[in-house]
Amino acid sequence: MSLPDPRKTEVTHLLCRTALYGLIASVALVSACTVRPLYSSAPLSAGSQVGAAAELGSISVKPVNTRYAQQVRNNLIFALGQGAGEPASPAYSLDLGVTELVESAATVQVSTDDDEPTAGTVTLTANYVLTDAKTGTTIATGRRSIASSFDRPRQEFASYRAQIDAENRAARELADLLRLSIAQNLVKHGKTVAG
Numbered sequence: 372m373s374l375p376d377p378r379k380t381e382v383t384h385l386l387c388r389t390a391l392y393g394l395i396a397s398v399a400l401v402s403a404c405t406v407r408p409l410y411s412s413a414p415l416s417a418g419s420q421v422g423a424a425a426e427l428g429s430i431s432v433k434p435v436n437t438r439y440a441q442q443v444r445n446n447l448i449f450a451l452g453q454g455a456g457e458p459a460s461p462a463y464s465l466d467l468g469v470t471e472l473v474e475s476a477a478t479v480q481v482s483t484d485d486d487e488p489t490a491g492t493v494t495l496t497a498n499y500v501l502t503d504a505k506t507g508t509t510i511a512t513g514r515r516s517i518a519s520s521f522d523r524p525r526q527e528f529a530s531y532r533a534q535i536d537a538e539n540r541a542a543r544e545l546a547d548l549l550r551l552s553i554a555q556n557l558v559k560h561g562k563t564v565a566g
Contacts, residue, residue, distance in 0.1 A: 427554060428452045431461035431504065439538045440469035443497060446546030451553075463510065465553070466500040469545075473534065476520060493537040494518045495545050501556055511556035517545040 430451050435444050444467060448457055476490040496516040502509050521537035523530045 424453060426462070426557060427550065428455060429458050429460075429462040430465050430501070430553065431457055431463070432465045432467055435467055435469060437469065437471075439471050439495060439542060440467070442539055442542035443467065443469050443495065443545050443549075446543050447549055450546050450550045461504045463557075464502050464504045466502070467549075468498045470496045470498075471538070472496070475523070489523045490520060491523045491534065491537070492518050492520050493534060493541050495538070495541040497545055497549055499549065499553070501553060510560045511553070513549075513552050513556065515545060515548045515552055517541045517548060519544070 428451055432444050432448055432451070435441055447465075447467070452458070472494040474492050474494070476492045494516060496514065498514050499512065500509060501511045501513075519537040519541035521533040523533060
C-alpha cells in the first residue's frame, strides 16, 4: 500500500474551496437581479399607486390618418387596455406615427403562362412619443419596425389582398412590440423619478 500524496490532497482541497466560493458568489449575483414579470400586479413606475396592467391601460393613443396606422393603433389600444378600450381619464398620451414601405423581395421567372407568384415585403415603422397627460412633459420617445412577407400573384385583386393581410399581420406584431417598449419606458421613467 502506498500513502496519499500530500500535494494532491492540498490541490483537491483548494479546488473544492474555489468551487464553493464561486457557487456562493454566483448565488449572490443572481439574488441581486430585479427582473419582474410584465403581467404582475406591481406598479411599473416608482410613484405609481396602480399595477402594471392598470398603468398601461391609462395610456390614450392619439388618432392617426392611414389605414395601416389605424390597424396599429387599434391593436395597441386593445393590448394596452386588455380589451377595455381607451381610458376615460388618461394618465399618459401617446403620439403615434406609422410609415409603410412595400418592396418586391423576389421575382420568380418561368417560361410558362402559369400564375407564378412573386414575393413582397411590407415594413411598418412606428415612431412614438409618450407624454404625461397632466404636465405635457415627454417621458419617452422610440422607434420600432416590423417586416411581414407575402406572395404577390399576377392577379391584381389577389395581390392587393395579400398585401393588406401582410399589413394587418405587421400591425398586430408592431402593436405588441410597442406595448413592451412602452412598458420598459415607464419602468425607466419610474427609476429616474425615484432616483
